[in-house]
Amino acid sequence: MSDFFSERVTLKMLRYFYEVAQSGHFNQAAKNLNITPSPLSAQIKELESILGVTLLERTSRSVVLTSPGEILHGECEQLFRSVDRSLYRVQKASRDLTNTLKVGMVSSAFWAGFGRMLKEFNHLYPDFSVELLELSPEQQKQQLLEKKIDVGLSRFADALNVYPLISKRITDENFVIAMSDEHPLRAKKKLSLADLKDEEFSFLVQRNSASAALVMDACMHQGFTPLIKNEFVEPTTLMAYVSTSMTITAVPSSFTQHTWDHIHFVNLKENLPAGLCMIYDPRDMSPTVKTFTGQF
Numbered sequence: 001m002s003d004f005f006s007e008r009v010t011l012k013m014l015r016y017f018y019e020v021a022q023s024g025h026f027n028q029a030a031k032n033l034n035i036t037p038s039p040l041s042a043q044i045k046e047l048e049s050i051l052g053v054t055l056l057e058r059t060s061r062s063v064v065l066t067s068p069g070e071i072l073h074g075e076c077e078q079l080f081r082s083v084d085r086s087l088y089r090v091q092k093a094s095r096d097l098t099n100t101l102k103v104g105m106v107s108s109a110f111w112a113g114f115g116r117m118l119k120e121f122n123h124l125y126p127d128f129s130v131e132l133l134e135l136s137p138e139q140q141k142q143q144l145l146e147k148k149i150d151v152g153l154s155r156f157a158d159a160l161n162v163y164p165l166i167s168k169r170i171t172d173e174n175f176v177i178a179m180s181d182e183h184p185l186r187a188k189k190k191l192s193l194a195d196l197k198d199e200e201f202s203f204l205v206q207r208n209s210a211s212a213a214l215v216m217d218a219c220m221h222q223g224f225t226p227l228i229k230n231e232f233v234e235p236t237t238l239m240a241y242v243s244t245s246m247t248i249t250a251v252p253s254s255f256t257q258h259t260w261d262h263i264h265f266v267n268l269k270e271n272l273p274a275g276l277c278m279i280y281d282p283r284d285m286s287p288t289v290k291t292f293t294g295q296f
Contacts, residue, residue, distance in 0.1 A: 011083075013047040016040050017055060018076040021069065024062045089147060096286040099128045104135035104143060105153040106209075108235050112171045112254040112276040114153060121295050128288065136208040141165065144281055150289050152279035155252065157210035159277035167277045170296040175215060175250040175272040176265045180243055186264040193270055197224040202238055202247040205231040211274065215250045218272055239263060252276075 019029040020040070030037040048055050055069035065073060105114070118130060133149065137159075140152030144165055152165075159167035177191055185191060185199075196219070203212035212231075219226045229247045232238040235255075242249050243262040252274035256265045280293055 008050045009047065013043050014072075014076050014079065016043045017047055017069075017072065018080065020044065020056065020063060021065055021073045021076075026058075026063065084146070096288055099125075099288050100131065101128065101151060101288055101292055102131045102133065102149040103151045103153065104133050104140040104149040106137065106155060106158075107134055108155075108252065108255070109153045109276060111258050112173065112252065114170075114276065117170070117296060121292065124295070125291065128292070130292075137210065138208065140279060144279060147284075150280065150286075151292060154277055154279060155209065155211050156273040156275050156277055157214040159279055160210070162279055164281065164283065165279050166282050167279045168293065168296070169273075169275045169277050171254065171276040173252045173254055173273070173275045174268065175211075175274045176253050176256060176267050177248055178239065178242055178251050178255065178260075178263055178265055179248045180245065181262045181264045183246060183248065183264065185248070185266060188266050190269050191266050193219050193222045193268065194224075196226070196248065197222070199227075200229040200247045201226045202230045202232065202242055202245070202249045203228060204235065204238060205233055208233060211250070215272060218270065 016029070016033065019033055020026060023029045023032060026037050026040060030040045033040065044056065051068075053068040054066050055072060057064045057066060122128070122130070135143065135149070135152070137152070137154040140149065140154060141162060143149045144152055154167075156169065156173075159169070177185070177196070179185055185195070188195070201215075203209075203215075206212050212228075216226050229245075230241060232241065235251070238249060239251075239255070239260050241247070243260060250268075250272070253267075254276075278293060278296060280289060285293075
């Protein structure tokens with residue numbers, strides 16, 4: 001009986017069913033799958049016919065899972081997770097054989113000197129190949145656990161509490177305050193966080209970076225909650241906005257090595273760590289990953 005089902009039920013049928021179950025609508029599921037509703041409906045009807053059960057109750061606006069449909073939905077989640085994990089392991093094995101590393105990185109990594117580090121590594125290990133992907137810290141953590149990448153590069157705040165992953169700081173940096181060269185605070189040689197209680201802040205969006213939360217927490221320890229004017233996805237956009245506004249921001253000290261129009265930096269009296277950190281999974285390290293992480 002099991003051979004009968006396994007020979008006739010395809011992954012495509014299960015993927016289609018799972019998408020409908022997730023979205024609750026045939027039209028939305030078809031859109032997500034980039035197909036028309038007709039083949040989607042046909043695949044699910046065939047799946048129901050093979051299994052001899054009704055999986056979905058169709059209404060005019062949505063679909064509702066039957067009891068067998070609920071069970072299959074849960075089984076599909078486990079099945080796809082297992083399939084994806086297995087395929088990622090195959091890809092990882094290929095990378096190990098060819099001395100290839102996939103490194104996820106935040107966009108400011110090169111401003112922190114990672115380009116120089118990578119050049120030195122390539123000089124020492126010319127047979128190694130490093131593929132770089134620009135990913136947010138949260139994307140890096142997820143893809144490390146899924147074996148899609150081998151190493152992540154994030155800022156200090158995003159390298160905290162990453163268990164079962166571990167982190168290793170590879171640059172020593174603290175936060176500095178960036179502002180327009182017309183801002184009244186530009187004349188200060190140093191600033192304390194308390195000096196900023198009446199200022200408006202701009203930050204990188206908090207869903208992409210924990211750095212803003214670290215700075216905000218430090219401000220709250222000084223007795224005030226920063227007023228956030230705007231949030232941005234890209235550091236270059238953040239800096240461009242700060243250069244033309246009266247808002248301020250806190251950025252890693254390596255940003256001062258970059259040329260910014262109409263931006264002025266002032267050091268903080270408090271030491272708020274902002275260094276670049278390497279994140280990786282210690283439970284399954286290939287010789288290639290061990291070599292790379294040990295070099296920094």
